[in-house]
Amino acid sequence: MARSVRAFAAVLGPPAAGKTTVCSTLCSKLMPTTYHLNVGGLLREYLEAGSVDSTWHTVKDCLNAGKVVPIEITLNVVANRLEQAEMASNTSTQLILFDGFPRTTEQLQALQQHFGNPIATVWLNASLASTTQRLRQRAREDDLDDAVIKNRFDVWEDMYQALERDPALLPAPLVSIDANRSEGEVARELHKKLQECLGLSQTPPSRNVREPKPATSRFPLGPLPTQRHMEAIIA
DSSP states (O other): OOOOOOOEEEEEOSTTSSHHHHHHHIIIIIOTTEEEEEHHHHHHHHHHHSOOSHHHHHHHHHHHHTOOOOHHHHHHHHHHHHHHHHHHOOTTOOEEEEETOOOSHHHHHHHHHHHOOOSEEEEEEOOHHHHHHHHHHHOOGGGSOHHHHHHHHHHHHHHHHHHHHOGGGOSSOEEEEEOSSOHHHHHHHHHHHHHHHTTOSSSOOOSSBOOOOOTTOSSTTOSOOOHHHHHHHHO
16 A cells, blocks of 8 residues: 655656755755655665664665665665654645655656655756766765766666656656756756646646657667776776
């Protein structure tokens, strides 16, 4: 049975597309009644605070390798945080943003089953050049290993291609946003799109709108990073 939660949207996109930064900007400056649920951040918090057991090791191994954490673990972490947020929340919370989740079609289906249908699925399109620059600036531990980075890109490419092949997988309109701009510009466009999906705008939401993609790849980032690109990222 689906859990009862407030309206929510899923914000997706490849590594360093700006998902967390844009969601944070949106929630703090444009939509203060929106709750930002950074799923990757929650899993890293779990490692810092959780007891070291088999689940802890599974999460650590997956994150260190750039692989997808098993769905049952991720859903449990998400549900626990939502319960905590509900207990301490402002009743005016209007929308929950799932940042970086779901990453696979399996997670997408589980999200529907456990939490209902998101009002929108947002894809942040970012070029390889912009994501490379952001990875260098962020310099998080999992941004420094070329194999880990490629695994993470592969996960998102698989997800994007699955959505391209079968748009019916989406429980809500796919909203595509050009993320090769400043965080403020992207946040303002995201704000506008979410307002439309919430019915707070006169403009109806677009369905399955995608940016044109390079002919060399179906993935909005363009071709996956080559070894040369990987060396540039970690240089």
